[in-house]
Each structure stands twice: as C-alpha cells, then as structure tokens.
Amino acid sequence: xxxxxxxxxxxxxxxxxxxxxxxxxxxxxxxxxxxxxxxxxxxxxxxxxxxxxxxxxxxxxxxxxxxxxxxxxxxxxxxxxxxxxxxxxxxxxxxxxxxxxxxxxxxxxxxxxxxxxxxxxxxxxxxxxxxxxxxxxxxxxxxxxxxxxxxxxxxxxxxxxxxxxxxxxxxxxxxxxxxxxxxxxxxxxxxxxxxxxxxxxxxxxxxxxxxxxxxxxxxxxxxxxxxxxxxxxxxxxxxxxxxxxxxxxxxxxxxxxxxxxxxxxxxxxxxxxxxxxxxxxxxxxxxxxxxxxxxxxxxxxxxxxxxxxxxxxxxxxxxxxxxxxxxxxxxxxxxxxxxxxxxxxxxxxxxxxxxxxxxxxxxxxxxxxxxxxxxxxxxxxxxxxxxxxxxxxxxxxxxxxxxxxxxxxxxxxxxxxxxxxxxxxxxxxxxxxxxxxxxxxxxxxxxxxxxxxxxxxxxxxxxxxxxxxxxxxxxxxxxxxxxxxxxxxxxxxxxxxxxxxxxxxxxxxxxxxxxxxxxxxxxxxxxxxxxxxxxxxxxxxxxxxxx
Numbered sequence: 001x002x003x004x005x006x007x008x009x010x011x012x013x014x015x016x017x018x019x020x021x022x023x024x025x026x027x028x029x030x031x032x033x034x035x036x037x038x039x040x041x042x043x044x045x046x047x048x049x050x051x052x053x054x055x056x057x058x059x060x061x062x063x064x065x066x067x068x069x070x071x072x073x074x075x076x077x078x079x080x081x082x083x084x085x086x087x088x089x090x091x092x093x094x095x096x097x098x099x100x101x102x103x104x105x106x107x108x109x110x111x112x113x114x115x116x117x118x119x120x121x122x123x124x125x126x127x128x129x130x131x132x133x134x135x136x137x138x139x140x141x142x143x144x145x146x147x148x149x150x151x152x153x154x155x156x157x158x159x160x161x162x163x164x165x166x167x168x169x170x171x172x173x174x175x176x177x178x179x180x181x182x183x184x185x186x187x188x189x190x191x192x193x194x195x196x197x198x199x200x201x202x203x204x205x206x207x208x209x210x211x212x213x214x215x216x217x218x219x220x221x222x223x224x225x226x227x228x229x230x231x232x233x234x235x236x237x238x239x240x241x242x243x244x245x246x247x248x249x250x251x252x253x254x255x256x257x258x259x260x261x262x263x264x265x266x267x268x269x270x271x272x273x274x275x276x277x278x279x280x281x282x283x284x285x286x287x288x289x290x291x292x293x294x295x296x297x298x299x300x301x302x303x304x305x306x307x308x309x310x311x312x313x314x315x316x317x318x319x320x321x322x323x324x325x326x327x328x329x330x331x332x333x334x335x336x337x338x339x340x341x342x343x344x345x346x347x348x349x350x351x352x353x354x355x356x357x358x359x360x361x362x363x364x365x366x367x368x369x370x371x372x373x374x375x376x377x378x379x380x381x382x383x384x385x386x387x388x389x390x391x392x393x394x395x396x397x398x399x400x401x402x403x404x405x406x407x408x409x410x411x412x413x414x415x416x417x418x419x420x421x422x423x424x425x426x427x428x429x430x431x432x433x434x435x436x437x438x439x440x441x442x443x444x445x446x447x448x449x450x451x452x453x454x455x456x457x458x459x460x461x462x463x464x465x466x467x468x469x470x471x472x473x474x475x476x477x478x479x480x481x482x483x484x485x486x487x488x489x490x491x492x493x494x495x496x497x498x499x500x501x502x503x504x505x506x507x508x509x510x511x512x513x514x515x516x517x518x519x520x521x522x523x524x525x526x527x528x529x530x531x532x533x534x535x536x537x538x539x540x541x542x543x544x545x546x547x
Contacts, residue, residue, distance in 0.1 A: 017045025022533030049237030055458025057399025068223025
C-alpha cells in the first residue's frame with residue numbers, strides 16, 4: 001500500500017460526469033494533481049451522445065439534452081469551445097380538448113403577433129398580459145440569482161435582498177407554485193405550460209407545501225440569467241467532451257473502466273475485514289481496473305456520484321439513514337423519424353411546432369390527474385409528454401448520408417412516471433406500457449399515426465428507445481433514476497446555517513472534511529451546469545489558500 005502520509009494525488013474524483021470533469025479541469029489548471037475514476041468505458045455520465053439505433057448514423061443526446069444552467073464564467077475560465085443555438089420557438093402546445101388548435105410561443109413575434117397566437121389557441125388577452133408579467137418577473141429573478149451560482153452561498157435573506165421585490169419573492173419562493181399559477185391564469189392550457197417547469201424530473205403536486213415544484217421551477221427559469229434552454233451543437237456529448245479535453249490539457253488523469261468500490265476519509269478504518277482496516281492518515285479510494293483491485297490515496301476526495309451512492313461507498317463510515325434513496329419520476333424516450341409527422345392543427349407547421357418544447361396532454365387538470373394516478377400505483381393516462389427535436393436546430397449529429405434528408409430525432413420526457421411503478425409493474429412490462437402510452441399520447445394530437453414516420457434500424461426494428469427510471473439507474477448509477485441525484489435545494493443557505501468552512505460556504509460539504517460533493521447532489525446541483533464541479537474546486541482551493 002502507498003505511504004499513507006504522502007497522498008498519491010491532491011484530489012481523487014469519483015465519477016467522470018460533466019461535473020467531475022469540471023472540477024478536474026479547475027484543479028489541474030491550478031496546479032493540483034488530479035485523478036478521475038469512471039466506472040464506464042467513456043466519460044460524460046448523463047451528458048453524452050450515443051448511436052442509439054443499430055445501423056442508424058445519428059448520435060442522440062441520449063439522456064440530458066439541452067443546456068441552460070452552464071455559466072459563461074465556466075466556459076470562459078476553462079476555454080471551452082462550445083456552441084449553443086438559441087431556439088426561435090419556445091414551445092407549442094396543442095389543446096387536448098381540441099387538437100386542431102394550439103398555442104405557439106414565438107420569440108420573434110411582436111406584441112400583436114403574440115396576442116394573435118394566443119387567441120388562435122382560445123386564450124384571452126388577460127392571460128397574455130399575465131404571461132408577459134410572469135416571465136418578466138422570472139427574468140428579474142434570473143438576473144438577480146443566476147450569478148450567485150458560482151459564488152459562495154448567499155443566505156436566504158441575502159438572496160431575497162438581491163432580488164429586492166418581496167411580492168415576487170413570495171409568489172415563487174414562499175407560496176406553492178400552484179397557488180401562483182392559478183391566481184394568474186384563467187386558461188388551463190396556459191397553466192399547464194407554465195407548470196411543467198416545476199414538474200420535470202420531480203414527483204410532486206403543484207400544491208404541495210414542501211415546495212419541491214417551486215425549487216424545480218426556479219432552476220428551470222434562471223439559467224444564463226434569462227431562463228433560455230439552448231441546443232448544444234454536436235449534441236450533449238460535445239459539451240462533456242470539451243470539458244474532458246480541458247481537464248486533460250490541464251494535466252488531470254482520467255481513468256475509465258475504473259469502478260470505485262470504497263471511499264475512506266482520513267481517520268476512518270479502511271476496507272473493514274482486510275489487512276488495511278486500520279485508521280488512515282489520508283483519504284483512500286479502492287477501485288477495480290483491468291481486473292485488478294487497486295488503492296489510491298488523496299488529500300481530498302470529490303464525489304460526483306449521488307449522495308446515496310456515496311453513503312454506500314463509505315462502508316462502515318457511511319450512514320444509510322443520512323440520505324434516503326431518491327425517486328425519479330420520468331420516462332425517457334428517444335425516436336428517429338423519417339420525417340416530422342403532420343399535426344391536426346393545420347395553422348402551425350411541424351417545423352415550428354417541434355422546434356421548441358412540444359407539450360402534449362399537459363393541461364393543469366391533466367397534470368394533477370396524472371400525479372394522482374401515479375401516486376395510486378398506475379401509469380398516467382393520458383401520458384403528459386414534453387418533446388424536443390434536436391435536428392431542427394443542429395444537423396451535425398446526423399451522418400452525412402442523413403443530413404440532407406427529412407429525417408429528424410425526437411427526445412421525449414414522460415412526466416409522473418415514478419420509480420415505484422417499476423416495483424409494482426415490473427421493469428420490462430413498464431417499459432412496454434410506457435411505449436404504448438407515449439405513442440398514444442403523441443397520436444392524440446397528430447393527423448397521422450406517429451408509427452408511420454418512425455424509421456427502422458438495421459435489423460428492421462422501429463427506432464424507438466424507452467428508458468425507465470430503473471434503466472437510468474442501471475446505466476448511470478442514479479438511484480431511483482432521479483436525474484437530480486436527489487431532492488433539489490434552494491440555491492442559498494438558510495439564515496443561521498453554519499458557513500464556517502470553505503466547503504460549507506460553497507455548498508459542497510459532507511460530514512467529512514476531506515470528502516466533498518462535486519455533482520448534482522451539491523447545493524445548486526442538478527442539470528448540466530458544471531456548477532457543482534466548479535464550486536467543489538473553489539472550496540478546495542480556498543481551503544488550501546487558508547492553510
């Protein structure tokens with residue numbers, strides 16, 4: 001075993017997702033020795049591009065797919081060559097009660113054009129005004145709070161003071177999101193469009209006093225200081241690949257197919273039951289690589305895995321009761337089409353409808369009914385869906401033989417499909433039921449069956465890939481398939497919270513001084529942002545500077 005008093009590395013990072021790579025790049029640029037251990041044969045975690053269908057030359061953003069919360073500061077600091085495309089159309093939402101009409105939100109529309117678009121969907125001018133007011137308020141929230149994500153944690157009082165608008169703060173932070181939406185809008189169609197930003201990836205009601213929907217909503221509307229969600233040119237794999245390049249150039253070592261088995265903080269007993277179970281003077285990581293069991297030591301361990309996974313890796317030093325196993329609540333479906341399908345709404349071109357976020361069966365009452373049904377142990381019927389078409393904004397993810405064809409990719413999120421359904425229904429059966437429900441939900445607003453435009457792969461099978469929460473857990477080590485690694489936190493510290501150490505100030509602390517969170521489980525974690533990795537690196541460097 002290496003000399004415990006002389007660590008092999010300044011930092012060992014568990015997991016080469018985009019956050020772990022971000023931390024590695026910052027630390028290596030600052031002259032620290034860094035080793036990143038990744039169990040898979042590639043880096044990127046959920047932020048990857050993959051050829052999902054046999055013989056189809058298209059690299060889909062298989063899991064994560066849009067970019068909003070990645071700060072320009074990180075892009076500039078690390079010299080990342082990342083191109084993002086701003087979408088002209090924010091969203092399109094067919095009316096489930098009359099799919100021959102729908103709400104198209106066009107960023108390029110002037111005030112008169114926007115009113116006409118809303119009117120075509122049966123939405124009155126009072127809701128247009130309320131829409132403008134609400135998103136003007138969220139823009140001001142974004143301008144006030146987004147810059148704090150890459151700064152030491154403000155307190156709740158400081159965050160509220162930065163906004164400086166008590167009524168706006170109360171509407172989005174203190175009261176259930178459902179109360180605010182219901183008070184603002186008469187149209188249930190509009191209520192549903194607004195509400196979905198509080199529900200994606202969560203399993204909650206808009207009226208829940210725990211305010212889980214409010215936290216989810218906040219992160220969805222503050223990105224970049226504008227709330228825009230952009231398309232990464234080349235797919236999400238281009239983003240994580242560029243961060244990996246920056247880490248490598250800076251001198252970090254990234255080791256794939258290296259499965260971490262144990263994490264032991266300094267002072268804890270290492271690997272109980274082995275010859276090395278005495279207390280260690282430095283943090284220790286045990287991992288398997290190339291069929292061999294290996295041990296490496298570090299001054300600090302950075303965890304890019306979910307907190308529930310970290311507790312397991314801590315072994316005897318872990319506390320299974322400290323972090324509950326989280327529950328994801330979404331289905332992920334990828335499709336490859338020969339062309340876009342026709343809509344029942346003939347006033348909107350498919351190229352416009354699918355260019356932004358396409359909402360299906362997401363009236364406010366439908367979202368609540370879906371939650372209630374799933375809570376009772378059944379799959380939502382109809383399935384509320386959010387759809388995004390990468391290839392309308394960026395054709396580079398297609399091979400040259402496909403770029404000049406009408407072929408398109410679709411990425412779909414099914415809401416309120418909690419992990420508990422896997423245990424009740426069975427994963428294989430649930431996957432098939434999701435597939436059926438998703439296609440039925442799509443077909444309810446189309447003028448032709450979606451099956452008619454789904455391409456086939458090299459084996460003649462339809463190009464449709466369904467991922468349940470359990471599939472996500474198995475592929476990405478996300479407990480419960482939770483895409484946020486656990487419940488989201490407010491992006492501030494509660495008043496009176498202990499902020500005496502750099503790790504506490506940056507929101508990356510664990511109960512061990514030499515183990516930091518650097519992933520989505522950190523305060524201000526979740527989504528493809530690099531924020532968790534940046535903040536963990538800043539905490540470590542600040543601690544070094546303080547001696």
